[in-house]
Amino acid sequence: MRVYLPAGPALLRELQETGRLAADPERTAYAVTPEVCAELGVGADDEEAEYAVLAVAAADAVALTGEVARRVVLVLETNATAREGALVSVPHEVPLKRVEAVQADDADAEPLVRAARDGDSSATAALEDHDLGWFATQELGQVLEVLRG
Template sequence: MPSSTMRIYLPSTLPALAAALAEGAVRGEPLAAFAVTPALREQHGDGDGEELEYEALRAAADASLRLLAADGAAPRRRVVIAADIPEAAVRAPDTGGDGHPALVTVTGAVPLKRVASAHVDDEAAADDIAAAAATPGAGHEDDHELMWFATQELKYLYE
């Protein structure tokens, strides 16, 4: 019987994406990710599947902004990696209820063959993203939607 998969959204940065492509996997155990969870469904009771996926993606983009705040050398572009992994690799985080309702923990690395796409800010958003990374929660990033990139395009993002 095949195992079921779950779409997760991994917050990242361009240097971390480059490292994942070079290594063949997104590593770091445990990995914090975002997904459509029962808690997210409960919070957005009337949301359909697409709306819930978008909420999980946005939560990962916010987490990417925090990664940028911690890495002053990374280009000021949020990165979210979308992957489909076995549900058995996804756990509820040990946050005591203080985390985002879409927050999950991924056990093990996420191989590139599981990556479906990446969502990245346009270069034109860099100034607003830099301002948002300097003052998280200010909302400067809210004016920018992430662009979608197919897996075969990812290597061109950091060259």
């Protein structure tokens, strides 16, 4: 199952330093579930559903941003347990080889992310139109460097 995991700098450092994400059944993650497909009226392999779930994960990532205000979402291919709607649990360890990509904002998004983090609903809405960039896992170190400022 493809899982979208909102991530902050600490989680990215853990992944880079240990080569895995520790088990955490309380960690919030999202996936295209049958409930999401029914709500959108699409099939499980529809890009619209994937994009919608990524957008929800990106919205949650706002709260995880550090000094450099950029949203980050890890795209995992792993087992997950459905909870409600798109919400899933990943109660087991996830090795780096199960991380398909890192999706992160560019510098243009920083003012909007800061404003959204501070509760500005218009900035939150504007971020819905700001796509995250795609990075291979080999670029994890570069993404971390950017997040360190």
